[in-house]
Amino acid sequence: MGVVYQAEDTHLARRVAIKFLSALDHHYRARFLREARAVSSLSHTNIAAVYDYGETDDGQPYIVMEFVKGPTLGQLLDDESLTLARSLQIVSSIAEALGEAHHQGIVHRDVKPSNV
DSSP: OEEEEEEEETTTTEEEEEEEESOOOHHHHHHHHHHHHHHHTOOOTTSOOEEEEEEOTTSOEEEEEEOOOSOOHHHHHHHTOOOHHHHHHHHHHHHHHHHHHHHTTOOOSOOOGGGO
């Protein structure tokens, strides 16, 4: 649904992630805005914070989020460097984050290694 870039917030001097909507269909735009609103209502150690939502001058929606440093779970799986202990820590963190989201009435519809 989107493409994510690492960027610099020049006002606050911090790294951020900016997610741009890749499709401009109005159904996807509405879903993208719902995603931004839903995630911005969550506050959990294992969930990236949403800082802002907006649109570019040409109308492309974006979400500015906390930048989480490090490889994705997908990259770790590709490297085959995960130990059993680290795998259990990651699964536990995912479960805690999803549990918090579900507790707030939010269902993550795109849980996959590249999003962790």
